[in-house]
Amino acid sequence: MDIGETLLRKQIDENLLKFIKEHICSFTKLDIIRFFGLNPSSRVDAETLSEITNNKTSDIEIALKQLVKSHILEEVKVENKTLFELSRNKDTLDYVKRFISCYGNPSTRLLIIGYMLNKCVEKK
Amino acid sequence: MYSKIKLGVDNFDDILGGGLYEGGSMALLGSPGTGKTTLGMQFIYNGIVKYNEAGLIITFEEFPQKLYRDALSFGWDLRRLEEENKLRVVFTTPEIFIKDLKRGGLITKLVSEIKLRRVLIDTVSNFNQLSGDTVELRKLYNKVLHSLEKDNITTILTGEVEEVIGNTRMLNAGLSYVVDVVVLLRYVEVEGEMRRAVLVLKTRGSKHDETIREYQITSKGFLIKDKFEKIEGILSGNTRKIISERMDKFYVHKGK
Numbered sequence: 076m077d078i079g080e081t082l083l084r085k086q087i088d089e090n091l092l093k094f095i096k097e098h099i100c101s102f103t104k105l106d107i108i109r110f111f112g113l114n115p116s117s118r119v120d121a122e123t124l125s126e127i128t129n130n131k132t133s134d135i136e137i138a139l140k141q142l143v144k145s146h147i148l149e150e151v152k153v154e155n156k157t158l159f160e161l162s163r164n165k166d167t168l169d170y171v172k173r174f175i176s177c178y179g180n181p182s183t184r185l186l187i188i189g190y191m192l193n194k195c196v197e198k199k
Numbered sequence: 200m201y202s203k204i205k206l207g208v209d210n211f212d213d214i215l216g217g218g219l220y221e222g223g224s225m226a227l228l229g230s231p232g233t234g235k236t237t238l239g240m241q242f243i244y245n246g247i248v249k250y251n252e253a254g255l256i257i258t259f260e261e262f263p264q265k266l267y268r269d270a271l272s273f274g275w276d277l278r279r280l281e282e283e284n285k286l287r288v289v290f291t292t293p294e295i296f297i298k299d300l301k302r303g304g305l306i307t308k309l310v311s312e313i314k315l316r317r318v319l320i321d322t323v324s325n326f327n328q329l330s331g332d333t334v335e336l337r338k339l340y341n342k343v344l345h346s347l348e349k350d351n352i353t354t355i356l357t358g359e360v361e362e363v364i365g366n367t368r369m370l371n372a373g374l375s376y377v378v379d380v381v382v383l384l385r386y387v388e389v390e391g392e393m394r395r396a397v398l399v400l401k402t403r404g405s406k407h408d409e410t411i412r413e414y415q416i417t418s419k420g421f422l423i424k425d426k427f428e429k430i431e432g433i434l435s436g437n438t439r440k441i442i443s444e445r446m447d448k449f450y451v452h453k454g455k
Contacts, residue, residue: 117289
């Protein structure tokens with residue numbers, strides 16, 4: 076376990092850390108979850124999310140697919156458009172809400188970003 | 200008997216002739232900063248807390264997080280109401296919203312999930328992205344309103360007006376014709392001071408107050424005051440004291 080993870084453990088509980096590890100393991104996903112966490116009833120397509128978060132549409136599409144697979148987001152078909160919204164599952168809403176609250180704290184935010192950067196370096 | 204629903208804003212329901220018809224629609228037109236979104240949010244908030252009617256806010260430009268923040272400055276905790284399943288604040292695009300109006304789409308879902316009764320669409324000026332053709336735009340407005348009327352949902356649509364003062368040019372061609380009520384919010388310059396005026400231009404099927412009233416946006420939201428006394432030219436932007444006032448002053452001055 077690296078120092079970043081050790082420090083992060085002091086700020087957030089085990090379940091939330093697991094949620095971050097498993098579901099918010101990239102900056103694209105972080106942007107998406109932050110958007111839906113702050114705007115929980117929003118219903119948008121991949122292109123709009125790409126504009127809002129300033130990420131490539133192709134990256135957003137991959138991240139959205141994974142988030143739908145892990146039941147954090149739900150996919151809605153409207154005519155020829157695929158829209159995405161936050162799952163109404165109580166546990167998911169609770170995790171996302173707690174994540175947004177932690178992320179709002181500057182010191183925890185830095186630790187989360189540091190932790191994710193380390194994971195990115197590890198992957199490379 | 201057709202029932203009316205109240206906005207719950209002191210004096211505003213009175214100038215509308217008792218409120219809005221259930222299932223009806225109102226266009227709130229005004230330039231930036233006149234309080235269109237604030238009044239719309241107050242309609243939704245009051246609907247939930249005063250009349251137990253669930254609401255939906257559709258926002259095309261502002262992120263919901265900003266609306267939560269702005270509403271909180273008036274003491275309206277929209278985020279809490281959303282968590283209590285009495286409200287949804289949906290950020291979307293005009294294109295998606297229009298497509299989503301079909302049966303089984305967002306509105307049908309919310310009618311069954313939260314018993315939706317009131318909707319705020321902020322702002323229909325964004326529909327201009329979909330078409331530059333006024334006939335096509337009018338069709339779109341009708342599509343939106345008919346879809347909401349079907350479920351007896353009362354709707355406020357905000358729309359932008361280009362000029363801050365002076366002659367008004369609506370950016371939402373055709374909207375005023377398709378809605379039941381049209382309310383104009385505008386700035387007026389009176390003796391070197393910027394004040395705000397509200398005027399009901401139209402109410403379909405009911406009488407309304409035809410005076411131009413002053414309003415303020417206070418820490419609790421909209422406050423409708425008395426009509427502008429002894430001033431004319433408010434709509435043209437060329438405000439001046441009415442002639443009798445000027446004559447009185449003239450004679451007093453001459454008499455001295």
